[in-house]
Amino acid sequence: MPQKNLRVEFMAMTPDALSLIYAAFRQCYHAGFVADMWPKLLSGEVDPEVQADFVSKTMESGHDSPVEHVSFTFAIEGISRACSHQIVRHRLASYSQQSQRYVAENDMDYILPPAIAKIPEARERFEQFMGEVQSAYSDLRQILVDHGRKSKANEDARFVLPQAAETKIVMTMNCRSLHHFFHLRCCNRAQWEVRAVADAMLEICKEKLPALFTKGGARCEQLGFCPESPKFACGKYPTREKIS
Structure with a gap:
């Protein structure tokens, strides 16, 4: 991650x-x-x-x-979902974005804001939460698969993914x-x-x-x-x- x-x-x-x-x-x-x-x-x-x-x-x-x-x-890669939401506000353009519905976030990459990165305790808490999110996503996705959602598991498990997700x-x-x-x-x-x-x-x-x-x-x-x-x-x- x-x-x-x-x-x-x-x-x-x-x-x-x-x-x-x-x-x-x-x-x-x-x-x-x-x-x-x-x-x-x-x-x-x-x-x-x-x-x-x-x-x-x-x-x-x-x-x-x-x-x-x-x-x-x-x-463009290495941007957060938060950033992509700003970009797509520009309407006179065409966009093709990686789907969290079809692409599993089994090893979620993320964007670390510089203001958080330069404060040790803020970075530690941020990265801890990214790990918690990854664990929750993986657990939920597996539970959904076990209950028959199969390929549809991504579309429901993604609801816990953060704005920081790459x-x-x-x-x-x-x-x-x-x-x-x-x-x-x-x-x-x-x-x-x-x-x-x-x-x-x-x-x-x-x-x-x-x-x-x-x-x-x-x-x-x-x-x-x-x-x-x-x-x-x-x-x-x-x-x-x-x-x-």
Whole structure:
């Protein structure tokens, strides 16, 4: 029943992402049919740096709906069920999560919060409880099997599993939704675990599609001020009230 650490891996993204976004933007301002320029974009006849510059400048104007044509897919492990519940609140995305109904937690992995890990007595009590949970789950599952539940035993025994139980998830988001995700979850006010997920995803996006994500992150990073009220500001940037 080991402690698990976060792992975020890139799986896939829409092919020819930069050219696709460039073409989608151009169609909004171009009298012709962008399908006719598509072969030139793919061949490099239109310099990729020109495409990237156009996309970046258009994004800065606030026009961002064309980036929905491109999506990223990530595989994530080493997060708690508590963290996954925050992630799936982002509705414009697709998720495939490890099922506690079909996957038996015979050796439950878990996530240990850093604030608990650094206090010896808190860590000891936390790990003791994880052991108690594991024992209760295993006992209940076996009792249910013995009483004929067989493969259905998992779905009832799982009711004792904690928010700390580790889970794995495959997640796909389009680029507009990713920016929104980063605005909220890279913020210093975001919960530590989901912020770590968002930071790892952002680094991947910056590497794979810099024209779109170099300036990605918490909203304050683009605005140059904190959009929160003074009550909730972390202090990294001045609030709107202080710069107006």
